[in-house]
Amino acid sequence: MSDVVPPQSPSSEPASSLVTTTTPTTGAELFADRKDVVVVRVFAADDADGELWDLDRALPAGVRVEPVTIQEPDGLMVLRHSAAHVLAQAVQQVNPDAKLGIGPPVRDGFYYDFDTATPFTPEDLKALDKAMSRIIREGQTFRRRVVTEEEARAELAAEPYKLELIGIKGHAEGTEGADVEVGGAELTIYDNVRGAGRESETVVWKDLCRGPHLPSTRLIGQGVQLMRSAAAYWRGDQANASLQRVYGTAWPSKDELKAYLERLAEAERRDHRKIGVEQDLFSFHPSIGSGLPLIHPRGGVIKRVMEDYVRQRHIEEGFSYVGTPHITKEELFYTSGHLPYYGDTMFPAMEFHDDDHPDAPAQKYRLKAMNCPMHNLIYSSRGRSYRELPIRLFEFGTVYRYEKGGVVQGLTRVRGLTQDDSHSYVMPEQAADEVKHLLNFMLSVLRDFGLNDFYLELSTRDDSKPDKFVGSDEDWANATALLEKVGRESGLDLVPDPGGAAFYGPKISVQAKDALGRTWQMGTVQYDFNQPARFGLEYTAPDGSRQQPVMIHSAKFGSIERFMGVLIEHYAGAFPAWLAPVQVLAVPVAEAFDGYLKDVVAQLTARGIRAEVDLSDDRFAKKIRNASKDKVPFVLIAGGEDAAAGAVSFRYRDGRQENGVPVAEAVERIVAAVRDRVQV
Template identity: 75%
Template sequence: MSDVASPPSPTALPSADTTTEATKTTATTSGVELYAERRDVVVVRVDGELWDLDREIPAGHVVEPVTIGEPDGLAVLRHSAAHVLAQAVQQVNPDAKLGIGPPVTDGFYYDFDVETPFTPEDLKALDKIMGRIIKEGQTFRRRVVTEDEARAELAGEPYKLELIGLKGSSAEAGEGADVEVGAGELTIYENVRGAGRESETVVWKDLCRGPHLPSTRLIGNGVQLQRSAAAYWRGSEKNPMLQRVYGTAWPSKDELKAYLERLAEAERRDHRRLGSEMDLFSFPDEIGSGLAVFHPKGGVIRNAMEEYSRQKHIEGGYEFVYSPHITKEKLYQVSGHLDWYAEGMYPPMHLDEELDDDGTVRKPGQNYYLKPMNCPMHNLIFDARGRSYRELPLRLFEFGTVYRYEKSGVVHGLTRARGFTQDDAHIYCTREQMKDELTGTLNFVLDLLKDYGLEDFYLELSTRDPEKSVGSDEAWDEATRTLEEVATASGLDLVPDPEGAAFYGPKISVQAKDAIGRTWQMSTIQLDFNLPEKFDLQYTADDGSRQRPVMIHRALFGSIERFFAVLLEHYAGAFPAWLAPVQVKAVPVADAFDDYLADVVTRLKAQGIRAEVDYSDDRFGKKIRNAAKEKVPFTLIAGGEDVEAGAVSFRFRDGTQENGVPVADAIERIVGAVRDRVQV
């Protein structure tokens, strides 16, 4: 593939979410000895850290078993599979140089420096070699080494040597490097054939922190390589381009099969493909990467989404504002975005410079930026005049288009675009109001998402990154504690996201599962004590004093474009009637019945229904198939018997049909389904 890979974030070996029985060791032992009767245990957690099963555990440590099916066990399985992949690659091509091979969500990858990119045929051959290594039952053996020993043993692996030099700083080492080097000791893992016998042989080795499965045999037959792509070493465009091979690994072949079926279904639902097939939107090369145009049918859906959101925001006490797409540099200097977010912004435009005839600068120019965020402009609206406590909470809302310079390898249809419209709200309130306002905001968000057909949620709490944040510890602690209390009170599961907050405050993000079980980050709610300080925002309190408001940032959809894509994939293009671009397609059995159905369509349009008659020259059967292909919720059919009875026949998207429905009843049913947002 010619595109640079933009993989999912490598999976740090996560804490298990299952309850296991802990044991405190009283003498030196190992996981093998402790769990000799437990064939399902593949690694152990020692004082919270994952260890290989055969590693000696001194007395006084708390030990928990980890099975292959829980999150920690799955990550170890996938990391072990990555090692087998690398072994297979070097077995075929001894000159291949090793990069990094971490587990990631649902699988693993490994980067290689090779002369020619991998082909699909190469991956099939590697799959077979991996299968032989797995069946052979090679043992993963951990060995602690000094830096000098590691350099000597890996002298032919320049990328590994570079990582050894960065030991202790996995963040500097780059994406996925924490699976190989970190703050602790250096270790090499050997793959051993015939372990325990006189003839045992080390057949391959790699720099790695581990842990790994006891044997390659435990990887089983739930492994498959998927694709390859180009990837920069350590994620930086300044570094050499390597070839990345992706794979997936599961505890069983049945689980692998189920995963591959989910992938196939996800491909069928890919919003980019559906957007083209349904004529909803496109990305013209003439405009640029990551910049979409919506076609008429896509515009209908988007307008319906936005109009309903507008209505609910008005009912929720929000006030609409508008702000320009471009601003002077100083605004984002004050907000801090140029300090913390400059890489995500488009380059500045130097404007307003005035020159004399001889070229002398009469008036110096200044930099303007396309806005990546709406919040600084909303702060200016708040600060445009004096504010009283009686106005608070003040809820400002905007469909504000923003621009972010995503790297070309990261841009992905509507879900990762360079220009998009946020349904952005900023709420200004007092310290006393903030908890109730946060609770109300979260409930508002969840209720509105449910109206669009999403129902399965959990919450994520993103906390401070000490290296990328502003403000006092006290302010962050209060904001984080308040958000956590609100999230917990909602009754939804709350998952930690350490150091995932924006630079100005912690956030709750609503994670929603779609129709095929994938999780999407939807709404975000951020509590911010810092930007009001930076902009010196004030209101007059009831005692006449000047006080600082609290600021709540809230994006409900995240962006209209991204939410459009999520709904398109969630519904596989078959939008509920209230969102469908064409809600009713009228198909006459013959031309003689055109006028009859035209009258029905006129009556439907009078009630706001998007309806049309198929006047094409196609045969009747083709018209029915076209309506199904266009995923129209209601197809109305009329022939001679229907006309005589003053009725129509209903045909639904699932292929079922209901005949002889009186026209008035049909209209009432359609209007009701749209009005009530029935999920048909």
């Protein structure tokens, strides 16, 4: 998930708040009666998007001006950017030697990069938090001042990074965050003024910045908190200096800050790594290596149910289940073209020497990093007729990728993963329908797992880096157009992702929102016109000619491990019954009812339900507590009253209770909930 703020759409403020200036004025004057206005959006003659200006900045006559409040996205960005400035001021207060990098707003907050001799410690952050609140309470004025390049260079002589930004002004696009500093048409410096308007007013700090800012630091308020520090490369380039980045969060009010911190806490409670340990689902062991998960029995149930379901669905959708090896001679990946592009993220080759032929060159084998080449070999294992197409091959292909140490994380980024991978081989004229078929199939699979909020991302070639992609411009254009058309027809939002394509073709990926509103990349559909050529795939057309099929890659939920991690977080470990490791836990009120519940559980087991009786010598209340902590969907309780009535009592995870349900009805209800894959 990206931390960078997505481009904001123009304000949704009603048009009635738009005013046109008749005389020179300022935003502050125009909206003097509106305390919630923090900046204005100014529309020049032919400017549809407008530009954000400080309230105090002089407005010429004849421009359209719209108020921007702190509650709307642009206002929030201004708040956060202003908070970043306060952070920078605080840092230089504490450490005058700190050199300033850039300080843009990001999702939920801001950061500022500094070059300091020593990294920030948690104690430093606390001290900075205090210094920031002092500056905020002081109510310093942000005062904008236009400078020439020469003036800027002179004033910022001690700030090497700012000088560099001045140098790249004009071609700053593509430099992360840099346009926040120098993106405007002219260079500006913001002075932080103490006691503005009084004779004693003093400039206490200044920074090169495009702005705009809140009128006063006081408006930043109580909703600011520094979160963490981390290293970041200057201008995002590994070849550059490593700076110390301080992240903070900023909200219009203390309450909103608290709500945000609560959301973070909830995300932490749901962290699949934590729940994975608590519920004994999976683990990682240093002696195996990072990124290579061990799935425990309870996690194994979830994995198996996922696999059984997806395998069945593929077969229903016309796929053939196949199997391929985990290692191969590396030549295969030269044929496919993967090795030259991704060799450094594949595990290194294993070399085998033939003892009987000591002079023969060693055979190099590679762990499989992708399944498609092997599926191609299945396709080409005999002649294919157009009558057979589409041919759809599917498997749970376990692949190994040498992810860099710093990116391996829980189940969501691993070095060994199992893809629900399929390849459809079609005639070119079938391609659009097949893409549509795969997309709909994928969405229906995700919906059955309880994800319902999607958008699509269209990953295309980066035309400026031709060496990263193979194939003709025409092929790319056709394939991209086809994916885009199908994507648009899906009715879902289609977000462009320039440069995100695989080397062999463009792709559509499904992004799903989870219960906390976070988006995860799920499956993909990739259009490949390269591998069929490289493998010489062909089919016999109706006229007897040999034609090349189009190959369409698709993974529905991507990797089983990753999707399991996403589901754990989506459900916070409280799985719907069909996925739950234990679906029913029967809890006797006292030992005397063990036998009664064993009989109920036997009836459930006979219907394929994963049910157990808690026969431990814990007392009743403790058993209820254990069942709650395990988040078992159905807890069935039986004591004297239930047994006498031939009934059981349901207890659900939210504490809801339903007493005296006849056993036969209880069984049917549970069976139905599992069958219908509903959450209970």
